[in-house]
Amino acid sequence: MSLPPSDSVSGSRPRRAVWLLLLIPLVLGGAWWAWVPGEDGGGEPLDGSDMAGAEGRAGARRDPRASAGLNPKAAHPQAARPLGKPPRSPEEEEREAKRALWEKRLERARFTLDTYRQGTRYPPQSRPIREHPDQEQLPSPERAQPLSKDARDVQLRLKQEKVFVVGDELVHFYVGCENANTQEPLPCEVVGGMAHEAEHMVGAAGAPAGVPLVFGDDGSQGDVVARDGTFTARFQPSKQGFPMFSGTLRVSFQVRSGSQEGRAFFDILYTPVPPAVLTGKVREVVEQGSLQLYLGIQVRKAGRYVLTGRVDDEAGVPFGHVSFNEELAEGAHEVKFTLFGKLLVDEAPSFPLRLRDVDGFLLKESGDPDRELMAALRGYVHATREYPPTVFSPDEWQSEERTRYLDEFTRDVNDAQNQLDAVGGTGTP
Numbered sequence: 001m002s003l004p005p006s007d008s009v010s011g012s013r014p015r016r017a018v019w020l021l022l023l024i025p026l027v028l029g030g031a032w033w034a035w036v037p038g039e040d041g042g043g044e045p046l047d048g049s050d051m052a053g054a055e056g057r058a059g060a061r062r063d064p065r066a067s068a069g070l071n072p073k074a075a076h077p078q079a080a081r082p083l084g085k086p087p088r089s090p091e092e093e094e095r096e097a098k099r100a101l102w103e104k105r106l107e108r109a110r111f112t113l114d115t116y117r118q119g120t121r122y123p124p125q126s127r128p129i130r131e132h133p134d135q136e137q138l139p140s141p142e143r144a145q146p147l148s149k150d151a152r153d154v155q156l157r158l159k160q161e162k163v164f165v166v167g168d169e170l171v172h173f174y175v176g177c178e179n180a181n182t183q184e185p186l187p188c189e190v191v192g193g194m195a196h197e198a199e200h201m202v203g204a205a206g207a208p209a210g211v212p213l214v215f216g217d218d219g220s221q222g223d224v225v226a227r228d229g230t231f232t233a234r235f236q237p238s239k240q241g242f243p244m245f246s247g248t249l250r251v252s253f254q255v256r257s258g259s260q261e262g263r264a265f266f267d268i269l270y271t272p273v274p275p276a277v278l279t280g281k282v283r284e285v286v287e288q289g290s291l292q293l294y295l296g297i298q299v300r301k302a303g304r305y306v307l308t309g310r311v312d313d314e315a316g317v318p319f320g321h322v323s324f325n326e327e328l329a330e331g332a333h334e335v336k337f338t339l340f341g342k343l344l345v346d347e348a349p350s351f352p353l354r355l356r357d358v359d360g361f362l363l364k365e366s367g368d369p370d371r372e373l374m375a376a377l378r379g380y381v382h383a384t385r386e387y388p389p390t391v392f393s394p395d396e397w398q399s400e401e402r403t404r405y406l407d408e409f410t411r412d413v414n415d416a417q418n419q420l421d422a423v424g425g426t427g428t429p
Contacts (some may be wrong), residue, residue, distance in 0.1 A: 013239060014428055053203050095208075096419065097422065109412040113409040121342060125323045125338055126321075128320045129320055140161060140162060140163075143159075149176070153179065155178050158264060160266045166376075167238060172232055173251060173266050175255060175264070176188065190215035191253070194213060195235055196211070197239065198249065211242075216233075217231045237249060239266075243272060245272060247272065248268070249268050249269075249270050250267050252264075253265070274300075274375055275301035275374065276360075278374065279296035286392075288393070290338055293336070294335070294337075296334055297332075299330050302327070302329045306325050307362055308322070308324075308360065309322045309337050309355050312347040319353065340354065340397060345392050345394045346394075351384060352385060355382045357372065357376065361373045361374055
């Protein structure tokens with residue numbers, strides 16, 4: 001078999017190569033026209049309605065910012081700004097930031113001024129009772145606690161008649177057991193009652209062991225109802241081992257409920273000899289637009305006395321909280337309780353008003369306890385006459401300290417307003 005001449009083979013190859021080179025652009029162009037690569041690298045056929053979307057996707061892929069996960073428009077803030085609003089200059093941006101800052105400072109300064117003015121329109125010694133909810137009644141605390149760490153399903157209900165005991169006064173303590181979840185009464189027994197100095201008192205470690213105290217549920221010794229599950233103890237420090245003691249006394253005891261047992265205690269503050277005695281006599285007078293109640297007091301020991309009284313309206317609704325805090329010398333004096341004129345005008349209580357539950361103490365400069373108690377006047381002490389509202393002044397309370405603070409807070413408001421005006425703000429409330 002003979003081969004073709006070598007020159008005929010070599011001559012046909014260049015001609016075929018030229019035709020292939022001419023066909024490649026036509027084939028590639030047709031494929032590009034009919035197909036656009038999809039997101040997964042494949043393709044999908046497009047009709048005329050999809051061409052615009054295809055071009056947009058192709059353009060996004062061609063933009064290097066889009067391939068890097070960036071929004072091309074975000075790189076050009078001016079392109080995203082609404083038409084007709086030119087971009088702010090750096091000076092305008094700075095001015096706007098200052099204006100926002102001073103608007104907030106002005107708002108805060110006005111709030112401080114208004115809050116202080118509102119809170120000090122009455123004097124400290126004559127306030128609405130709602131501001132002192134813990135002082136509405138004389139202290140007679142009641143609390144609940146688990147019988148022990150291991151018996152949390154049993155809850156102790158503990159109550160004491162008073163916290164402050166003076167002279168020959170006595171106090172009752174009440175103990176009961178209940179289900180911690182349902183509050184249903186549970187049987188219990190109180191044993192091992194003992195009155196002694198509180199452990200935190202100076203020298204208590206070397207004090208006597210204490211005095212036994214009996215809790216009973218037989219309807220005697222202050223127990224209200226016999227065999228009702230509430231155990232009661234009666235304690236009179238002056239007659240039960242502490243005639244000259246002054247300070248905190250603790251009554252400790254054990255409680256048993258079924259097979260479970262725990263411990264609890266009550267504390268009282270005791271003064272054997274009161275430093276002053278309230279006479280209970282009150283005179284009333286309207287002075288400078290306020291109603292003044294002068295309560296007699298016989299001072300045995302000079303010093304600073306702090307007294308508190310509660311005032312109810314005609315219907316017995318708690319209305320006012322009055323106080324006294326001044327130094328008194330030995331001898332006969334009067335404690336002044338003020339019912340401020342504007343307080344009476346604003347609250348408009350129904351007359352006659354009734355002063356009740358007055359208590360107080362001599363404040364000591366050092367030592368523990370920091371006070372010597374006075375015997376409280378429990379219940380209603382005095383009922384006022386009836387007055388028309390026109391006799392009381394509607395003016396706010398004034399003092400050197402209040403004026404100084406109001407002036408300072410007003411300056412803060414004015415400074416903030418001036419700064420706001422300087423940057424083009426209004427600051428209108």
